[in-house]
Amino acid sequence: MSGKSVKQNATVNKQPFQYDAVIIGTGPGGEGAAMQLAKAGRRVAVIERHDSVGGGCTHWGTIPSKALRHSVSRLIEYNTNPLFNAGDQAIHLTFQDILKHAGAVIRKQSRLRGSFYARNDVQVIQGEASFIDDHHISITRKDGSVEQISTAQIMIATGSRPYTPTDIDFSHPRIYNSDSILSLKKDPKSIIIYGAGVIGSEYASIFRGMGVKVDLVNMRDRLLSFLDTEISDALSYHLWNNGVVIRHNEEYTSVEGRDDAVVLNLKSGKKMRADCLLFANGRTGNTDMLNLEAVGLKSDSRGQLKVDENYKTEADNIYAVGDVIGYPSLASAAYNQGRFAAQAMISGHCPASLVEDIPAGIYTIPEISSVGKNEQELTAQKVPYEVGRAQFMHLARAQIANTQVGSLKILFHRESKKILGIHCFGERASEIVHIGQAIMQQEGEANTIEYFVNTTFNYPTMAEAYRVAAINGLNRIF
DSSP: OOHHHHHHHHHHHSOOOSEEEEEEOOSHHHHHHHHHHHHTTOOEEEEESSSSSSHHHHHTSHHHHHHHHHHHHHHHHHHHOTTTOSSSOOOOOOHHHHHHHHHHHHHHHHHHHHHHHHHTTOEEEESEEEEEETTEEEEEOTTSOEEEEEEEEEEEOOOEEEOOOTTSOTTSTTEEETTGGGGOOSOOSEEEEEOOSHHHHHHHHHHHHTTOEEEEEOSSSSTTTTSOHHHHHHHHHHHHHTTOEEEOSOOEEEEEEOSSOEEEEETTSOEEEESEEEEOOOEEETTTTSOGGGGTOOOOTTSOOOOOTTSBOSSTTEEEOGGGGOTTOOHHHHHHHHHHHHHHHHHSSOSOOOOSSOOEEEOSSSOEEEEEOOHHHHHHTTOOEEEEEEEGGGOHHHHHHTOOSEEEEEEEETTTOOEEEEEEEETTHHHHHHHHHHHHTSOGGGSOTHHHHHSOOOSSOSTTHHHHHHHHHHTTOO
């Protein structure tokens, strides 16, 4: 037999993989990767252990909590607006009432996301995935049946879940984490929220807006210490002014779930009692069920995996994106990570990377959003910056909408006029910040605070705050 014939027979006998790529998880990271790979002509499948696509972002995290926040914000607006409620008794909605709206949004989002997979011929496989080896995955379905599939490349995009320490009984009907709180059936009169990070602060706003007595326990000496100090102080004051009791520098020793209440015992000797407790102190990557040992991978204590600049793990054909790789752990960033990683899977390297200044959106009531450096960082770096401010109470649009709480702050270099940071506290802050972000991203002299003085904004708008803040800041230059 000739050498050519042997080579041909070897090619014929070689078993091809069922898929070019399999993605585990259908959250933002998995979706971004699946769409990018499918559009490049790859045979793609995604594995989702839940009944519908969307991941934790759609079903338990970002979408439901922001839908809850929106409903409560509108409730507050109605009850405090004399045009609609002139001295009459305030309207009260139960937690279940506002969950109905969140449920409708979740269903719409899940159907929409599902249509993306169908339109791009990406097969959705329901079941729980675990590795057999670096090219084979076992899928356990809800009925107990097991299927095996083969693939050339794999992406882990399994997201994260709330951290639940073993010394707390989360099966108790009065003790919740940030996922299970969505199953709250009875309206509590009081709640303890342990953990004053982004999730804890958001839920403190939500429950207080519903008239629930809220105790917010913070392990640090200030709220959201990564924020600009003035913004952090503004949030603390606003929560305090609305009746939230914030306890800083506290840690628990034990949690007692009783028939009629929950008691939180603190290291300082304090005891706290409420109808229920929401534990919102950190998250853990969903990697423990994947049988990582079979492919030579090991997660850290927080369930996270190490990846290189191309989102490749220590296994050559396995990539990871989203919460399972840590920072920035944002749905917005995860989608782009998925797209970039997919391009690396195709070409061997990422043609792009996440922007250096990733905007942060915190959906408290009112909202917080920021991008770029804060005052503490610039002061420590000895950057000669100046500050421009606009108070929402002075804007015609805010007065019309009765959303006068809050302000916009622009930090810029006093010599080059380059924008260094944008910080916003108030209604629609997460939208407003993107105007400043767009100018910050411009190259060279195009990034300048003078843009906001020289352009024309619609009037009246919240965007006008940029012109007001820019003039305010430039007036400080001498």
